[in-house]
Amino acid sequence: MRALASSPTLDRLGARKAAERAIYRASKGGFQAVAGAGRTFAAARKLRSPARQPVAGKRSMFDLTPSAEQEMLVEAIGDFAGSAMRPAAGQADAELRTPPELLAQGVELGLFALAIPEELGGVMEERSAVTAALAYEALGRGDMGIALAILAPAAVATALSLWGDAEQQSRYLEPFAGEQPPAGALALLEDAPLFDPLAPTTRARRQGADWLLDGEKALVPRAAEGELFVVGAQTPSGSPGLFIIEGGSGGLSAQAQPAMGLRAAATARLRLEEVRVPASALLAEGDPAAYRECVQRARIAWCALSVGVAQAVRDYVIPYVKERVAFGEPIANRQAVAFAVADIAVELEGMRLATWRAASRADAGSEFAREAALARALCARHGMRIGAEGVQLLGGHGYVKEHPVERWYRDLRAAGLLEGALLV
Amino acid sequence: MINLEIPGRLRALAQQANEVAREVFRPISRKYDREEHAYPKELDMLAALMEGMEASGEMEGAGAAGVRRTGGGEEGVRNGSNMATVLGIIELCYGDVGLLLTMPRQGLGNSAIASVANEEQLQRFGGKWAAMAITEPEAGSDSAAIKTTAVLDGDEYVLNGEKIFVTSGSRADLIVVWATLDRSKGRAAIKSFVVPRETPGLILERVEHKLGIRASDTANFRLENCRIPKENLLGSPEIDTAKGFAGVMQTFDNTRPLVAGMAVGLARACIEETTRLLAEAGVRVDPTRPAYAQPAAAARLLELEADYEAARLLTIQAAWMADNAKPNSLQASMAKAKAGRTCVEVALGCVELAGGLGYSEESLLEKWARDAKILDIFEGTQQIQLLIIARQLLGKSSAELR
Numbered sequence: 001m002r003a004l005a006s007s008p009t010l011d012r013l014g015a016r017k018a019a020e021r022a023i024y025r026a027s028k029g030g031f032q033a034v035a036g037a038g039r040t041f042a043a044a045r046k047l048r049s050p051a052r053q054p055v056a057g058k059r060s061m062f063d064l065t066p067s068a069e070q071e072m073l074v075e076a077i078g079d080f081a082g083s084a085m086r087p088a089a090g091q092a093d094a095e096l097r098t099p100p101e102l103l104a105q106g107v108e109l110g111l112f113a114l115a116i117p118e119e120l121g122g123v124m125e126e127r128s129a130v131t132a133a134l135a136y137e138a139l140g141r142g143d144m145g146i147a148l149a150i151l152a153p154a155a156v157a158t159a160l161s162l163w164g165d166a167e168q169q170s171r172y173l174e175p176f177a178g179e180q181p182p183a184g185a186l187a188l189l190e191d192a193p194l195f196d197p198l199a200p201t202t203r204a205r206r207q208g209a210d211w212l213l214d215g216e217k218a219l220v221p222r223a224a225e226g227e228l229f230v231v232g233a234q235t236p237s238g239s240p241g242l243f244i245i246e247g248g249s250g251g252l253s254a255q256a257q258p259a260m261g262l263r264a265a266a267t268a269r270l271r272l273e274e275v276r277v278p279a280s281a282l283l284a285e286g287d288p289a290a291y292r293e294c295v296q297r298a299r300i301a302w303c304a305l306s307v308g309v310a311q312a313v314r315d316y317v318i319p320y321v322k323e324r325v326a327f328g329e330p331i332a333n334r335q336a337v338a339f340a341v342a343d344i345a346v347e348l349e350g351m352r353l354a355t356w357r358a359a360s361r362a363d364a365g366s367e368f369a370r371e372a373a374l375a376r377a378l379c380a381r382h383g384m385r386i387g388a389e390g391v392q393l394l395g396g397h398g399y400v401k402e403h404p405v406e407r408w409y410r411d412l413r414a415a416g417l418l419e420g421a422l423l424v
Numbered sequence: 425m426i427n428l429e430i431p432g433r434l435r436a437l438a439q440q441a442n443e444v445a446r447e448v449f450r451p452i453s454r455k456y457d458r459e460e461h462a463y464p465k466e467l468d469m470l471a472a473l474m475e476g477m478e479a480s481g482e483m484e485g486a487g488a489a490g491v492r493r494t495g496g497g498e499e500g501v502r503n504g505s506n507m508a509t510v511l512g513i514i515e516l517c518y519g520d521v522g523l524l525l526t527m528p529r530q531g532l533g534n535s536a537i538a539s540v541a542n543e544e545q546l547q548r549f550g551g552k553w554a555a556m557a558i559t560e561p562e563a564g565s566d567s568a569a570i571k572t573t574a575v576l577d578g579d580e581y582v583l584n585g586e587k588i589f590v591t592s593g594s595r596a597d598l599i600v601v602w603a604t605l606d607r608s609k610g611r612a613a614i615k616s617f618v619v620p621r622e623t624p625g626l627i628l629e630r631v632e633h634k635l636g637i638r639a640s641d642t643a644n645f646r647l648e649n650c651r652i653p654k655e656n657l658l659g660s661p662e663i664d665t666a667k668g669f670a671g672v673m674q675t676f677d678n679t680r681p682l683v684a685g686m687a688v689g690l691a692r693a694c695i696e697e698t699t700r701l702l703a704e705a706g707v708r709v710d711p712t713r714p715a716y717a718q719p720a721a722a723a724r725l726l727e728l729e730a731d732y733e734a735a736r737l738l739t740i741q742a743a744w745m746a747d748n749a750k751p752n753s754l755q756a757s758m759a760k761a762k763a764g765r766t767c768v769e770v771a772l773g774c775v776e777l778a779g780g781l782g783y784s785e786e787s788l789l790e791k792w793a794r795d796a797k798i799l800d801i802f803e804g805t806q807q808i809q810l811l812i813i814a815r816q817l818l819g820k821s822s823a824e825l826r
Contacts, residue, residue, distance in 0.1 A: 059427035062744055063501045067425055130426045196717045292712050322818060333824050338814035339807075345817055346758045350734025353741060357428035357733075364429070373711035377730035 031255040031271050036227045036247020039182060043170035050166045051117035051173075053127030056363040064356070069124075070131050073110070074138045080109055081142025086404070089143035092264035093407055096256070098149035106150035111135060112176050115158040115423075120169065121177025127161070129297065129359040132424035133304035137352070140308020141315075144411035145264030147305055151422055152221035152265065155301075156184035158423040159230045159242060159294065163284040172228060172244060183247075184228035187217035187270050188295065188420025197232060197295045197419040200240050202272060204233040204282075211282065213243060213275045221421055223254040223268035230283065231272065232291065232420065239288035244281045251275040261410030294423065296372040297362065301422035303355040303375045306383040306415030309408050310348045313390035316405060317341060321393055340389050347382035354378050359424055380416020387412030428737060430511065431503050438511040444470065445519025445689075450788075453520045456639035457791050461631055463595065464523060464639055471528040475551075506678075506746035510685040510739060517689030518696075521795045522639030524686065531592045532556040532803075533600040535679050536616060540659045548655075549618060555596035557587035557645060565808045567602065568611040572647060574603040576654060576661075581617060583625070583650040591802075593643025594631050597621050601647065605663060612665040618656040625650030636794030676804065677753050681742035683803040684759040687767035688739050690799065691732045694767075694774040694792050698725060701778050721777055728770045735763040754816045761809035764800035771796040 066074065084102060092098050114132055116122030124131065139147035157176040160169055175182055188197045202215025213233050220226070227247040235241045245252060251273040259267050284290035318341060321332040331337045358371035390405040391398035398405045430438070448470055456464050516524045524530070533554025541549065563569040572585025583603055593599060599619045606613040619626055625648045632642040654661075702708070707721045715723040738759040745752035771793040775782040782789040800806050815825050 056425070059425055059429075060431050061427065061501045061503050062430055062507065062740065063425055063427050064741060064744060065426070065501065070426075134426075194714070194717045196713055198713060295712060318817060332818045332820065333826075335807075335811070335814075335825070338818060338820070338825050339810045341817055342761070342810040342813040345813060346738075346762050347734070349741075349755075349758055350731075350738055350762055353428065353737035354730070354733050356426055357737060360427050361429070364427070366429075369711040371733075373709075373715075373726060374730040374733045377715060377726055378734055381727065381730075 031253035031269075032224070034224065034226055034247050034249075034252045034254050034270070036249075039175075039227045039247070041171050041175065041182075041228070041246060043167070044174055045170065047120075047166040047170045050164060050169050051119050051161075053117045053122065053124065053161065055365055056126050056128055056130075058364045058366075059360075064353075066134060070134050073131065074134050076109060077111075077135055077138035078141065080105060081138055085139070085142025085146050089146060089264065089404065089407065090401065092143070092146055092149075093261075094263075096258055096263050097266050098146045098264045102146060103150055107179070107181055111139075111150060112154045112157050112181050115154055115161045116173060116177045117161060120174050127363075129300060129362040129424040130356060132158075133300060133355055133359040136301055136304035136422070136424070137308040137311070137355075140305040141312045142308075143264065144305055144309050144408075144414070145262045147308075148221050148262050148265035148421065151301075152186070153181055153184040153228075155186035155298070155421060155423040156228055156230050157181070158297075159186055159283060160244075162423075163242065163287075163290045163294075165280075165285075167280060168244060168283065182227035183222055183225045184230075185220045185223055185226050185270075186230045186294075186298070186420045186423060187220045187223070188232040188298065189218045189220075189418055190216065191218040191269070195419070198240060198292070200232050200234050202231065202233040204235050204241065204243060206236065207276070209279050211243065211277050211279065213245070213272045213277065215272050217270040217272075219257055219259055219262075219267040219418065219421070220254070220270045221262070221265040221267055223270045224256065224266065226254070226270075229270065231270070232294075233272075235282075235286050237286060237288075239286070240291050241286035241288075242283040242291060242294060243277060244283065245272075245275060245277055249275050249277065260413055261407065262414055292369070295419060296358075296369055297423045298420045299372050299376045300355060300358045300362065300368075301424045302415050302418060303351065303358070303372075303379040304424065305422065306379045306412055307348065307352045307355055309412055309415075310344070310351060310383050310386040313386050313405065313408050314341075314344050314348055316403075317344070317390055317393045324394075337393065340393060344386050344389055347378070348386060351375070351378045351382055362424070376416055383412045383415045428740075430507075430740075434503060434508055434511055437508055438515050441512045441515035442518065445515050445517075449516065449519030449523045453523070453639075453788055453791065454785070456522065457636075458638075460633060460638040461641060464526060467523065467527055471530070474527075475529065502747045503744065504747040506681070506743040507740065510681055510743040513682050513685040514689040514692070514736075514739075517686040518693045519689075520639065521686050521690055521799070522637035525591055525637055525640035526595065528595075529553040531596055532679060533592075533596065533598060533618075535682065536600045537598075537618070537658065539678050540616070544655070545618070545658065549598060552597040553592065553595065554598040554600055554618070555590050555592040555643075557590045557593065557599050557601045559589045560586055561588055565805055568614065570602055570604060570614060571607070572601065572603040573607065574605055574615065574617055574657075576605075577651070579654050580651045581654055581657065583617060583619065583647045583652065585647050586645070587647065588644045589632070589802075590643045590645060591640055593645060594628055594641045599626065599645070600658070603647075605661070609663050609665065613663045615661065616658045617652060618658065619647075619650060619652050623650055623652060635797060636791065637798050677756050678746065680756040680760040680803055680809075681739055681746070681752075683799060684735065684739040684742065684756075684763035687763035687796070687799040688732070688736045690792055690796055691728075691735065691763075691767040691770040694771045694789060695725070695729050695732055697787070697789060698774040698777050698782075701781065724773065724777060728773050731762075731766045732770055735759070735766040738762050754813060757804070757809040757812040757816075760804060761806055761813065764806050764809070767796045768793075768800050 113123040160173040354375040361368035387409040533556040627646040742755040742759040
């Protein structure tokens with residue numbers, strides 16, 4: 001808290017008031033209006049048609065080699081993950097927030113620019129789910145909660161990039177290419193056992209030319225400080241759609257909703273009470289295919305993050321079991337321990353390949369619903385098992401906060417069950 | 425650039441193998457499961473056809489000989505003979521693992537010869553059917569403990585010992601026998617020797633009755649002063665203790681992905697059949713809806729299919745690495761470990777999902793579930809693969825991590 005209170009970054013970002021309000025709200029409890037930091041969204045220039053990044057298209061060869069560009073990005077993120085994210089992870093987890101300087105560094109790494117077409121200030125020639133998956137995996141190795149905090153606004157940018165029309169993009173997408181991109185989140189999840197994102201209880205109804213939205217979204221990253229949301233809601237057509245909602249909208253409120261893990265992402269419940277948005281707030285004209293694609297792309301992104309966390313577990317337990325001595329020799333010399341490490345490596349590699357396949361099919365313009373579902377099933381089950389084994393291999397030491405494995409255990413539970421919040 | 429789809433020309437090749445699986449293997453699957461030890465004569469014509477295609481280059485090296493590593497040097501990514509071979513095997517085992525194992529001239533011995541034989545040996549043993557004899561009554565996974573000896577006597581090696589579980593042993597023309605030149609020198613002294621089936625002193629003792637893969641014969645041999653020309657030794661006759669086991673183990677690096685491919689093919693057969701049966705019962709997997717918002721059978725099938733997908737991708741990864749001259753010992757073992765356990769899990773799970781029908785002989789599911797178990801055992805058991813993987817990850821020798 002002291003570090004935050006004296007942070008010059010807060011002032012530089014003009015975010016001190018918003019941050020103070022967010023902390024006040026989180027500590028006070030109850031739903032508080034989402035003020036949106038007073039940002040107004042206005043189109044700096046008008047696009048005549050929506051800007052879309054070209055996709056990679058179909059490739060002729062089976063290949064597991066990243067491009068030079070991807071390798072550079074992964075290396076840069078890897079440095080950031082190791083030197084900045086990992087050391088900050090314990091405190092961010094305890095304080096339920098990610099330090100603003102880390103968020104700013106995430107922006108500097110170009111993580112948002114991945115999602116933005118070149119003519120709007122983006123950096124990548126092609127849009128690539130594989131590149132995003134590789135980047136998220138590298139972030140996951142640092143810390144899943146901080147990664148989610150950094151990437152939450154990027155999901156909004158990606159949604160606008162993929163499904164926004166010229167007007168929506170002119171108004172909302174360009175700010176994401178700037179130095180102070182809006183805080184934002186993609187909210188699909190709701191609190192309900194067996195929740196099906198294709199059947200949300202949050203509803204949108206017409207009133208004149210406007211939409212009125214009612215409902216509640218769960219575990220929305222950094223919702224309290226959100227300036228721009230994309231929210232999934234059932235429409236009168238019978239299928240759900242994606243709505244753009246500005247932070248300052250009347251009837252929009254948030255309540256801190258801390259969870260088992262991902263605590264650095266300041267997860268919160270987002271309540272919508274007769275939130276009025278214009279007709280133009282609906283993305284992709286409510287096309288059910290766009291909504292489904294959004295759900296599937298989010299799952300690939302969660303898989304990529306969980307692959308990174310599972311890799312962190314793998315890399316952490318290997319030196320540990322080689323150094324830890326019991327009964328006169330390293331525990332790594334015991335098959336029961338060694339086989340657990342081997343199993344982690346095998347399942348991790350399967351998770352990674354399945355995630356890459358789903359992402360590469362998305363880039364090729366092929367159907368990827370099945371592949372995304374298979375990757376998710378693997379990451380949910382084996383990712384969690386890897387998290388649990390990570391703690392088990394350290395024994396009692398794994399259960400205490402001196403080591404990061406207990407946090408990875410909590411974070412990995414999220415991979416197979418959360419919806420939305422991230423996009424590739 | 426990262427892409428995990430199979431290129432079109434290899435998909436076309438796989439499609440041909442798939443047709444063989446459906447039209448040649450499946451119709452006789454049950455027959456040779458029931459008539460264990462009967463020779464599946466239908467395969468002779470198929471083998472001739474495959475060899476013709478192989479010779480014409482149409483197969484892209486998708487036979488047992490496809491594992492030979494030719495020098496790299498070409499620019500760019502290759503999707504070559506290792507991948508073609510694995511894809512062919514996946515498809516054929518989608519038809520029937522037992523029948524693939526007894527395909528004339530496509531034995532593991534052929535892969536061993538292709539991997540380590542010199543040019544002269546390739547000429548001499550070409551066109552022959554070669555089986556592989558490693559296991560002994562007291563040396564299974566512990567192949568360094570083999571007791572069969574080879575003693576040089578003039579221009580001949582004299583072999584003595586006992587070999588069990590020799591796949592295609594009673595049908596093959598050649599048996600590739602692992603024997604030691606000097607039992608005091610350990611692994612480094614173990615070499616492979618090509619023994620023609622009719623050599624005096626190579627005595628067929630018995631053909632096994634098995635849980636599954638009954639179309640494939642599994643033979644036990646005794647070697648009694650069995651004399652072969654010294655030119656039948658594969659690889660170098662030097663006992664190089666520094667290099668150790670490398671020579672003979674090289675075959676395994678190349679064949680583990682093939683056995684993983686067998687498991688992948690069998691698993692896919694189970695999943696496809698169960699998907700069909702469940703659809704008839706009104707249960708379909710919806711990939712977009714959460715698994716737990718669907719019927720339990722759909723959720724279970726999705727889970728099995730996910731593990732199948734991981735096994736398949738690991739297997740193709742290992743083959744891709746071989747094609748691109750990347751060391752793949754770790755990935756080959758990962759593929760074999762994952763595919764071996766997955767095919768058992770998938771096959772047994774599918775029998776369970778199909779209920780009494782899956783368990784009865786009316787369905788091939790029960791046969792596939794019996795066939796599956798061998799794939800987690802031969803060419804290195806699950807536990808041996810985990811040992812190989814763990815030793816590499818942890819940097820442990822076989823003395824430290826036993």
